[in-house]
Amino acid sequence: MELLQFHLPGEQFVVFNDNDDLHTILEQPRLQQTMLTMWFQANKDFPELNQYTYQNFPTGFRWDRSLKRWTQRQIDRPCIGRLPFTHSNSRERYYLRMLLTKVSGAKSFEDIRTVDGVIHPSFRSVCHASGLRNDDNEWHATLSEASNWASSSQLRNMFYAILMFSKVSDPKRLWKQHWGELTDDLDRMMQRQTRNPNLRLTPEEMQNQGLQEIEHILNKLGRSLTYFPNMPQPSSEIAHNALNRLIRDELDYDSRDEANRFDTLVRGLNTDQYRVCVVILDAHSQDVGGLFFVYSSGETGKTYLWNTLIAKFRSKRKIVLSVASSGIVALLLLGGKTTHSTFKIPFDPDQHSAPMTHRLAFEAVDRHFKDIYNHNRVFGATLHRASFWRECQVMCLRINMRLCRSEVPSDTLEQIREFANWITKVGEGDIAGVPITEEGEPNWIEMPHDFLITDDEHGLQNLINFDYPNLPSNYTDWEYLKDHGILAPTNNDVDELNSKILSMLPGNVQRYYSSDTLGHTGDGGFLDNMEPMELLNSLNLSRLPYHCLELKVGAPVILMQNMNQSIGLCNGARLIIKKLGYRVVEVLVIIGLRAIESVDEGQVTLLNTDIDKYKEILKQGKVYSVAQIELMPPDRSYKYTNYQMRLKFGNKTMITEILDDCDDIPRYNFRFIEFCHIPQYLHMPDSPLIGACLSTVGRTRLFIDPDIDETDDLHGCDFRVQTSAIEGLEFSANLSKKSIEKEAPADVGSSGAAADVGSSGAAADIGSTGAAANVGSSKAVVAEEKLTEKKQKRIKLVATKGQGKKV
Numbered sequence: 001m002e003l004l005q006f007h008l009p010g011e012q013f014v015v016f017n018d019n020d021d022l023h024t025i026l027e028q029p030r031l032q033q034t035m036l037t038m039w040f041q042a043n044k045d046f047p048e049l050n051q052y053t054y055q056n057f058p059t060g061f062r063w064d065r066s067l068k069r070w071t072q073r074q075i076d077r078p079c080i081g082r083l084p085f086t087h088s089n090s091r092e093r094y095y096l097r098m099l100l101t102k103v104s105g106a107k108s109f110e111d112i113r114t115v116d117g118v119i120h121p122s123f124r125s126v127c128h129a130s131g132l133r134n135d136d137n138e139w140h141a142t143l144s145e146a147s148n149w150a151s152s153s154q155l156r157n158m159f160y161a162i163l164m165f166s167k168v169s170d171p172k173r174l175w176k177q178h179w180g181e182l183t184d185d186l187d188r189m190m191q192r193q194t195r196n197p198n199l200r201l202t203p204e205e206m207q208n209q210g211l212q213e214i215e216h217i218l219n220k221l222g223r224s225l226t227y228f229p230n231m232p233q234p235s236s237e238i239a240h241n242a243l244n245r246l247i248r249d250e251l252d253y254d255s256r257d258e259a260n261r262f263d264t265l266v267r268g269l270n271t272d273q274y275r276v277c278v279v280i281l282d283a284h285s286q287d288v289g290g291l292f293f294v295y296s297s298g299e300t301g302k303t304y305l306w307n308t309l310i311a312k313f314r315s316k317r318k319i320v321l322s323v324a325s326s327g328i329v330a331l332l333l334l335g336g337k338t339t340h341s342t343f344k345i346p347f348d349p350d351q352h353s354a355p356m357t358h359r360l361a362f363e364a365v366d367r368h369f370k371d372i373y374n375h376n377r378v379f380g381a382t383l384h385r386a387s388f389w390r391e392c393q394v395m396c397l398r399i400n401m402r403l404c405r406s407e408v409p410s411d412t413l414e415q416i417r418e419f420a421n422w423i424t425k426v427g428e429g430d431i432a433g434v435p436i437t438e439e440g441e442p443n444w445i446e447m448p449h450d451f452l453i454t455d456d457e458h459g460l461q462n463l464i465n466f467d468y469p470n471l472p473s474n475y476t477d478w479e480y481l482k483d484h485g486i487l488a489p490t491n492n493d494v495d496e497l498n499s500k501i502l503s504m505l506p507g508n509v510q511r512y513y514s515s516d517t518l519g520h521t522g523d524g525g526f527l528d529n530m531e532p533m534e535l536l537n538s539l540n541l542s543r544l545p546y547h548c549l550e551l552k553v554g555a556p557v558i559l560m561q562n563m564n565q566s567i568g569l570c571n572g573a574r575l576i577i578k579k580l581g582y583r584v585v586e587v588l589v590i591i592g593l594r595a596i597e598s599v600d601e602g603q604v605t606l607l608n609t610d611i612d613k614y615k616e617i618l619k620q621g622k623v624y625s626v627a628q629i630e631l632m633p634p635d636r637s638y639k640y641t642n643y644q645m646r647l648k649f650g651n652k653t654m655i656t657e658i659l660d661d662c663d664d665i666p667r668y669n670f671r672f673i674e675f676c677h678i679p680q681y682l683h684m685p686d687s688p689l690i691g692a693c694l695s696t697v698g699r700t701r702l703f704i705d706p707d708i709d710e711t712d713d714l715h716g717c718d719f720r721v722q723t724s725a726i727e728g729l730e731f732s733a734n735l736s737k738k739s740i741e742k743e744a745p746a747d748v749g750s751s752g753a754a755a756d757v758g759s760s761g762a763a764a765d766i767g768s769t770g771a772a773a774n775v776g777s778s779k780a781v782v783a784e785e786k787l788t789e790k791k792q793k794r795i796k797l798v799a800t801k802g803q804g805k806k807v
């Protein structure tokens with residue numbers, strides 16, 4: 001163990017004798033050589049070894065006391081660095097200590113104070129900016145960051161998640177500060193709903209409408225804004241409309257689409273499914289109704305059957321409440337919701353991922369139906385003694401559909417069948433148990449040797465290679481990721497697997513740290529005054545989130561909490577990381593029917609200096625191809641700065657109207673990445689085309705096909721922005737050669753993003769990092785001009801459709 005001394009700038013300990021001359025002492029070069037400053041020096045001398053934080057530096061380096069310098073170890077040794085305890089009252093020293101456990105490769109104090117390219121005045125503000133301290137600023141910054149690329153409806157979902165899952169002390173202030181971004185799309189939404197293109201909402205109406213939208217999200221999940229006393233509430237008239245909206249939503253299905261869906265599904269039914277389907281449809285067509293219970297083992301097509309029936313009833317414009325007891329199952333049902341949210345079943349948020357349904361749930365549903373029908377028939381109170389079994393028709397499905405898939409090779413099918421049979425035998429107690437010790441009980445089951453993966457020194461790697469064949473070249477294929485997964489028995493196994501798999505993916509790891517809050521101990525003290533922070537942060541217990549979450553773009557992840565089932569974010573949902581922001585992560589939901597739903601609306605904003613020019617060119621209702629757009633770092637004078645790439649329409653930019661717009665508009669193939677992540681995309685085998693923005697509302701489409709010069713090197717280029725006589729700002733960059741693939745890949749999902757187009761005429765941020773650029777190309781829609789109360793006039797361009805769902 002190495003005790004690591006640290007100090008604030010210029011505050012190192014100095015030992016001297018009474019009669020020493022202080023000036024002479026201060027001039028001694030050795031005085032500047034402390035363990036900490038020599039760590040900076042070592043980071044300068046060995047830039048390739050910048051993976052160490054100060055705290056774990058002793059793993060790779062040894063402190064030479066006599067020479068006062070760090071010398072590199074020949075091999076890494078498990079050596080623990082201990083930072084002396086610092087009380088939270090020590091303020092800057094306390095925050096510096098916190099950062100020394102997180103920041104790696106720092107070459108100076110200034111480096112430690114730099115976050116995302118911005119040098120902060122104090123270590124405390126660095127901790128706040130990095131989200132290491134938990135307060136409302138975190139949520140303000142999160143919403144500001146997300147508003148740079150997320151659509152307003154995505155921001156409302158995020159606002160919901162912040163309200164529900166984070167301790168916001170002043171939600172009203174959060175709302176007051178961000179309602180503008182959260183309601184940007186509502187004018188247009190109302191215009192569409194009322195079919196009145198001239199409708200303009202006042203700021204009060206916008207806020208009210210925004211609150212109603214958030215209330216609607218909360219209602220869908222069994223909550224309400226009234227749970228948050230400090231939050232403004234939508235007007236009561238609006239709340240009344242929200243009730244009708246539930247019915248409106250259920251009737252809002254396109255009956256022709258549903259009829260087509262039914263036709264397709266019904267043709268595929270197997271004999272068992274068909275039999276059940278006919279019985280239920282007959283009961284409906286003869287108007288006798290009924291209660292049906294279909295049971296079977298897994299994979300026999302129950303969900304498929306339900307979806308067939310749901311499509312049938314919706315094609316007849318009937319209301320179908322398709323519910324499941326868990327969010328993840330609800331994802332697989334057409335328009336599925338959880339029973340809890342639909343029937344407002346009270347639940348303990350900590351328990352609601354439990355697979356078993358509580359008796360109370362049945363009783364609540366029972367009460368609902370009695371209320372609705374105003375009689376006492378059908379539902380009983382407890383399940384097994386319930387009276388409804390007498391009225392219930394029980395049917396069974398027996399054909400395992402997984403074994404009927406024609407695309408699966410016959411030898412794989414045989415293996416699946418063998419495994420399915422073995423699992424069935426285990427379930428039925430037909431496999432004899434064996435003891436594992438001489439005196440032990442015979443209650444262990446021996447796995448057949450064929451099912452095992454060789455456990456040599458590469459056992460884990462063999463497992464990964466077996467389950468994820470060719471991962472590095474397949475990981476962008478979400479169909480592939482959706483079909484693979486590894487179950488692991490303990491958290492440690494999961495960690496090991498995660499880090500191995502992550503290291504196989506290209507690109508840089510982004511780390512997200514949990515924020516530290518001082519918990520009271522009960523005797524007036526603070527918890528982290530008793531235990532060092534790094535010890536608390538190292539705890540890896542069940543139900544406790546990791547202190548440090550490591551992610552990469554493209555990595556498959558599983559969500560471990562029910563967050564917002566209506567957009568597919570529920571416990572067990574499989575996701576792919578699409579974008580890693582500073583505080584915000586964008587994901588694509590890859591399982592469940594919502595994975596193929598339309599994309600939320602994305603936005604592109606033209607700033608005022610461009611509006612006059614482009615509003616003459618871009619007309620609502622038209623389709624354009626736009627080529628030769630330049631990428632620019634964001635402009636500080638405009639508030640959407642942090643994660644944004646501005647797209648400049650320059651002299652070379654070509655905007656061409658596409659006359660035949662409808663048929664050849666491709667499905668969205670965007671990929672949005674942060675500007676700072678562009679380099680890693682350049683190394684991908686299917687490097688995407690870097691570019692452009694999307695799109696909009698209504699019927700107009702804008703096709704943006706940016707043409708990045710092949711000599712452009714976006715790898716750490718140095719941007720210079722200068723005023724130009726012709727068009728506000730001109731952009732030049734110090735570029736070296738690096739080719740960029742011109743072909744856009746078939747991206748699995750799409751997303752909405754925000755970017756500024758053009759410039760505002762003010763000085764732009766130079767050398768700023770973390771900007772967002774859109775990758776891929778798309779057809780998009782131009783909406784009409786929107787005048788806002790804010791400083792800028794803007795034209796909104798919002799994406800309308802796509803393959804994936806951005807959340």
Ligand SMILES: Nc1ncnc2c1ncn2[C@@H]1O[C@H](COP(=O)(O)OP(=O)(O)OP(=O)(O)O)[C@@H](O)[C@H]1O
Pocket residue numbers: 268269270273296297298299300301302303304305401402
């Ligand atoms: N008639 C069918 N034609 C084609 N594919 C089907 C059919 N029925 C089911 N499948 C497919 O078989 C798989 C299993 O079906 P499904 O999920 O409906 O089964 P399940 O009984 O609901 O399974 P579980 O109980 O495990 O949830 C799915 O991939 C589904 O699409």
